[in-house]
Amino acid sequence: xxxxxxxxxxxxxxxxIGFGMIDLAxxxxxxxTDGNDVLSTGVLSAAYGAIAAIVLxxxxxxxxxxASRRVAALQQVVAATFAFALAGVLAxxxxxxxxxxxxxxxxxxxxxxxxxxxxxxxxxxxxxxxxR
Amino acid sequence: MAxxxxxxxxxxxxxxxxxxxxxxxxxxxxxxRAGLPPDEQAGRPQAGGWAGAVALAxxxxxxxxxxxxxxxxxxxxxxxxxxxxxxxxxxxxxxxDAPGSAGAIWGALAIGWSVIFTATAVHEPAGDQ
Numbered sequence: 676x677x678x679x680x681x682x683x684x685x686x687x688x689x690x691x692i693g694f695g696m697i698d699l700a701x702x703x704x705x706x707x708t709d710g711n712d713v714l715s716t717g718v719l720s721a722a723y724g725a726i727a728a729i730v731l732x733x734x735x736x737x738x739x740x741x742a743s744r745r746v747a748a749l750q751q752v753v754a755a756t757f758a759f760a761l762a763g764v765l766a767x768x769x770x771x772x773x774x775x776x777x778x779x780x781x782x783x784x785x786x787x788x789x790x791x792x793x794x795x796x797x798x799x800x801x802x803x804x805x806x807r
Numbered sequence: 808m809a810x811x812x813x814x815x816x817x818x819x820x821x822x823x824x825x826x827x828x829x830x831x832x833x834x835x836x837x838x839x840r841a842g843l844p845p846d847e848q849a850g851r852p853q854a855g856g857w858a859g860a861v862a863l864a865x866x867x868x869x870x871x872x873x874x875x876x877x878x879x880x881x882x883x884x885x886x887x888x889x890x891x892x893x894x895x896x897x898x899x900x901x902x903x904d905a906p907g908s909a910g911a912i913w914g915a916l917a918i919g920w921s922v923i924f925t926a927t928a929v930h931e932p933a934g935d936q
Contacts (some may be wrong), residue, residue: 694855702898716845716856718907721898723859725891726866733890737883745880750873751887758866759858764830766839768858 678788682739685781686732695732699724730755731778736769744770753780816927817885821871824892824920831909832864838906845906860907867892874928885928893921 689695702721750799756778763771838858867888896917905907909917929930 698855698859699894702892703901715902715904715905718895718898718905719845719856719860722863722895723855723909725863725894726859729890729894730870730887732867733883733887737880745883747873747878747880748883750878751870751884752867754873754884755862755866758862758869761865762832762836762858762861765836766858766861768839768856768861770855771858771862 678785678790679739681781681784681788682735685785686735689731689735691725693727693731695724695726695728697724699728726755726758749782749785752778756782813876817871817924818875820924820927821868821875821888824871827913827916828864828881829870832861835860835864835907843906844931845914857907859860861897863891867895871924882928882933886925889921889928892924896921906907 687769702717702719702724704717731752734748734755737745737748756775759771759774759778762768763775813835835857843857845856870884870888870891874881874888895909896914896919899914899917900911901910903911903914908914
């Protein structure tokens with residue numbers, strides 16, 4: 676129950692407080708440049724919005740159906756975390772690391788609460804066979 | 808559009824799009840390091856501005872590769888990559904001269920790729936979803 680609530684809350688976080696919907700909408704609003712293209716943030720906002728409003732919520736919400744069978748969805752969130760970290764390093768943008776830290780905390784909470792930890796989280800125990 | 812065919816169509820489609828995305832990402836990163844306008848939006852504690860565009864570039868490629876590995880639930884990253892590419896392409900077409908825009912032609916190509924990738928993902932056997 677707590678796991679599902681967290682998934683929903685995390686998805687809602689990125690859509691709202693995480694500026695997902697507003698950035699996506701501002702990018703899609705045609706004519707948002709007001710004739711001053713140099714200062715327009717439309718495309719850049721939409722690029723971030725695509726991550727915060729599509730990729731991250733999709734990753735969290737698809738876990739709601741069957742956590743153990745949707746491991747790729749959480750791997751998707753891990754990939755987004757890595758992408759933000761890479762962006763922080765390449766663009767020298769310290770704010771990206773706040774996104775990285777936020778996602779890391781969310782993943783840690785989900786790992787803690789996960790009712791049936793998907794194989795991604797569970798180390799495989801190799802079966803050792805003796806040939807004696 | 809017809810779905811791509813072959814032994815590993817999702818991987819092939821991802822490989823096809825990787826180079827343009829990575830070149831785009833490096834270019835956006837250079838713009839960010841140079842501090843070109845528009846500046847980062849004030850009062851937001853998340854990544855944004857140039858860094859958001861830098862993050863999107865490798866993420867689309869990573870999601871495509873993740874889908875190609877056919878891990879359980881692979882359709883989520885497949886459709887997410889396609890949707891993100893579609894949105895980026897659409898916004899680039901709507902704002903061809905804005906900072907971060909790939910322009911109308913590359914925007915159209917991004918949309919075309921997302922449509923083919925979606926069609927291919929939908930036609931692939933779901934496996935253990």
